[in-house]
Amino acid sequence: MLDKVLNAKSVAIIGASKNKTKRGYQAIKTLLADGFEGEIYPVNPKEDMILGLHCYKDITDIEGSVDLALITTPARTIPGILKRCGEKNVAGAVIIAGGFRELGAKGKKLEEDMVNAAKETGVRLIGPNTSGMINLKSNMNLVGIQNAPRGNIALLCQSGNMALTLITEATIRKHEGFTYYIGVGNEADIKFHEYLEFFRNDPDTKSILMYVEGMSEGRKFLQEAYKTSVEKPIILLKSGRSATGRKSAGSHTGSLAGSGEVAKLAYERAGIIVLENSDELFPVAQTLSSQPPIRNNSIAILADGGG
DSSP states (O other): OOHHHHTOSEEEEETOOSOTTSHHHHHHHHHHHHTOSSEEEEEOTTOSEETTEEOBSSGGGOSSOOOEEEEOSOGGGHHHHHHHHHHTTOOEEEEOOOOSGGGOHHHHHHHHHHHHHHHHHTOEEEOSSOOOEEETTTTEESSOOTTOOEEEEEEEESOHHHHHHHHHHHHHTTOOBEEEEEEOTTOSSSOHHHHHHHHHHOTTOOEEEEEESOOSOHHHHHHHHHHHHHHSOEEEEEOOOSHHHHHHHHHHHSOOOOOHHHHHHHHHHTTOEEESOGGGHHHHHHHHHTSOOOOSSOOOOOOSOOO
């Protein structure tokens, strides 16, 4: 169950900082400014107070329960930190750092160590190599994007730049806003199909937007997409359609983008609406989120133009 992770009531910022340029400072500032409804726990052994909040030396020193940890420290520190999170019974962690399998054999080994540590402790992982996540319903903004609009669309994205573009477009053009944004990253632990299942069961999410560079468990994703698309529209923009695009996507997240045409056919058979252009995402998502689920191809189009 991802509910305790994605709907966390308390967040520890591991790597909290007084340096305004650091993610560990910006995350706390954003949570406070946006009015996060839960508890915020800065963690840094070198600090006593950050932005008016008591700073803990270690996550295990926190008296209250911790649902989610935002870990902003370097990749090499992650396995050890996850073991400490496990001692605290933390449900999930957002791993910001890159430097894992997208960099080759050494990074792949480090990612395996990280995943093994997570499995041993029961901590679920978002990322690594992710921009973070946002829960618009509780104002839990672990990305730092300002003024993201609230609405009924869930956004799953493997590119922080694409997510920023889409959220900015929704803000400027007054498109429908979001329930959640998840930066999937390397998909080392929590997989695409698990997010889909969560959004299928979320009553506030009416449609799901996806930008995919590659996924590790395609069969399970397609099985879950088949269930989800019957209830809620899934609109997907696939990266890596060209050879250059596939190489770029793989270097970014360490994922295999695969054959564009084969993947497109599989997605469509699972009920997913596959788009080629990013500027079509919001019009399609907004239209379908306001309509009953489409169960067949019996659709009539009424227009006032002759062209």
